[in-house]
Amino acid sequence: MSTTQTFHFEDDDLDDDNFEIEGNKLLYMIILFSIIIFLTICFFVYTRCVARSRSATSSVSRISVQLSEPEGLDAATINNLPIKVYKQVNETTTFECSICLGGFEEEEKVKMLPNCSHFYHCECVDKWLITHTSCPICRTQVQVDSPV
Known part of the structure; x- marks a missing residue:
């Protein structure tokens, strides 16, 4: 005894109005989701632009502060720094120059900064002190006693 099931649909079961309502709900949900994604993207772009403009403003103020500071030490002061033999x-x-990261070799001449006693290759520290007035490691101001 086998039973065969047959389905009969009446015209009322397949009402096009039900599909239109469901289709409209789906369309509204897609539109709403798209708007939310668009607004989120706009928010992130806006915050990035604000952060960049603030960064640019602060870097401009840092540049103006740097321009008002002295550039570095004069050549006579740099030449009067004590030179030692490593x-x-x-x-x-083994020790290395923290400016160029090159190692010191035995019997090599190095310059030592008087206030902090850090030492560097002569060429490296000379280039540094042309544009800075402090030690590259500890930022102690370099002050050389006059040779007199």
Whole structure:
């Protein structure tokens, strides 16, 4: 005994108005979702623009402050910095110039900054001090006693 099920649809079951209402709801949801995504993107673009403009404004003020500060040390002061001969303490410990990151070699001449005793390759620290008045590591102001 097999039973066969047959489905009969009446015209009222397949009403086009029901599909139109569901289709309109779907269309409204898609439009609403698109608007939310668009507004979110606009918000992020706006915040990026505001952050960049604030960054540009602060960098302009930093530039103007840097322009009013002295550029660096004069050549006579740089030339009066003490020059030492580098001696390696032991074979396992090596030091390097923190400006160029190159290692010091035995018997190499290095310049030592008087206030903090940090030392560098002569060429490296000379270039640094032309545009700065402080130690590259600790930012202590470089002051050289007069040679007199």
